[in-house]
Amino acid sequence: MPEYKAVPGGHAISKKIADLLEDINSQLYNGMNRAETIREINDILHGRSDTSVDMLLSMLNEQGGSEYAGRIGELRGQIEAFFLQKVLRSWPYTRIGNQEYQYKTWDFLTDRPLKVIDQRIFDHAVENGFPPDFFKESYFDQVTIYCMPDGADCSFSNFRDCAFSVCGMRGAVFDNASIYDTDFHSSLLHMVNFTSASIANSHFGDCSLASVSFQDARLKSCLTVDCSMDQIDFQGATLDGSSYGRIKAKRIMNLPSVTITQGGATAAEVQRLRISTFRELGVSMFPVKQRSPSDRRRKPSAPER
Template identity: 50%
Template sequence: MTCWKPPTPTPLSSQIPKAGSDNIKERRNPSQLGTDYGAAIYHHKGGTFIENYQAVRSTREIAKSIAYYLEMSDPVNYPPSDRAKTVRAVNDILQGRSDRTVDSLLAELAEKGGSYYAGEIKGVRRDIMDFQYQRLIRDYPYTKSSGKQYKYRMNDANPDRPLKIINQRLFDWAAKAGFPPGFFRESYFDHVTVYCMPEHADCNFSVFQDCTFAVCRISDARLDGTSIYGGEFHSCVIKDTIFFCASLADTHFYDSAIDRVSFQKAYLRRCNVLDCGLYSVNFLNTTLDGCSFGRVESRLIRNLHTATITQGGATEAECRQNRESIYKALRPEPPVQEADRRTPAPER
């Protein structure tokens, strides 16, 4: 089957009004949220919590802020030259990968920052609360639906397959009211932060230009022929999802779980996967061009031996080194030999 490859579209960010300069809504303490915010009440273990999907900062960005305040307050123990090390350690705490708790980290930050950074530390606390809350509701399916249809502007870069234009404001409206049928299919998402998605979402033949998937549940979705340029997935759960013949360029996955996902015949160029879990991932006839996998937990990686692993502009030795590092990180299942495919003879 020949994979459809859409032309690289021209970014429309200068033409489409944005909901906010940073695409992130005003954040509020979850305990202060009310039903006036379009929230629904979930019943969970005898209690209730409010379904309030919103874009939140990634733990990596929060960790950078915390690292900065620690460096300014205690440069001896947190030298700026060790910024990358500090950010990684703080991010591990925020993600629950460390023996140290978030409370102890915040206590140290408050002690060292004192009154000078009190306002900034308060903002960091709010960011952490918002992240933790969004991660909590990420484990539950998005259930809102709507029959409402929107009037879309169209991207006619490919006359044979015009795409609906989705900006942040339109996405926020639809997320609050419920996504109408066909919202994600054959659409052009321009600089959108995607923080919720319905189960079984049909994203076929869509384009995501410079989009961020933030603490988002992507479950049983189809992304056949989909293109993702300059994207980022952080703290996402991606499961039972197919990226058949998809194109991903300069797209990065951080702190995410990728479970029972197929990249069959997909083309990934300059994509990085860092601090993620990959479970039962299929790379049948995938192209990995200049991609890297770091600090990943992997099991049941299938058909990696059929993938084309290359690195544009690199020497043969560099390509071989890249291939070896990917195999070392992913530890794929051994390919099934023809002898293994034979049906065993019945016992006599």
């Protein structure tokens, strides 16, 4: 089986490259244009730019020279590892574990005691195979998740300050899960359900979402940026202070049924957020209602002469 491992996402690597450029030439690269620099580098790493990764590395070598050769070599290694994990995220994880773990339990504010999974337990399970129900009714605390078996059941689980980094998720179920301060970096989410999930202060960046359900989910203060979104169902969802940017979207379903709000905002500010959400997701706020043939009025015939 291929070696799955945690690697920095494209955005994290982009920030490191920006740090390097600021050290090499602080007059050209600095805080005034840092956000733009990071975005341009991230676009290169994700194939959204006319500049290739080889061209980027050549530019770093030219500007940095021998003085920065060590840092450039380290970044090159991280980029190579990132691209390898991007390939592996589309491969199914098939190892099944039979080891029994002695979990601590977490039962704060819940009637379902959750088994506590930290980074050590997760890494061990990746190497030896995930036991049945590993992800269900579990408490993940500060865990970087970089691979999952197809159809992973994460129902009623709690994710706190975690990262799904360059991770492939196919058929995963997060029904009634709580996901707080957790980021999804450069991940695949295909046929994933977040039905009735509570998602807060979490980001989706550089991800591919296809056939994903947010039915009856609540997303509070979440940011989704630089993602592709295809066949996403928002039936009955609540978007509280959540926003979208630079989205490649198609077949967005049931967005008019969504409750869009923003705590402490004026009605005008909420309306601007609603307009922005519909615009970024490519959905008209005023769809043309199609009439059935029986409802259509017969055109008047020409008067007889």
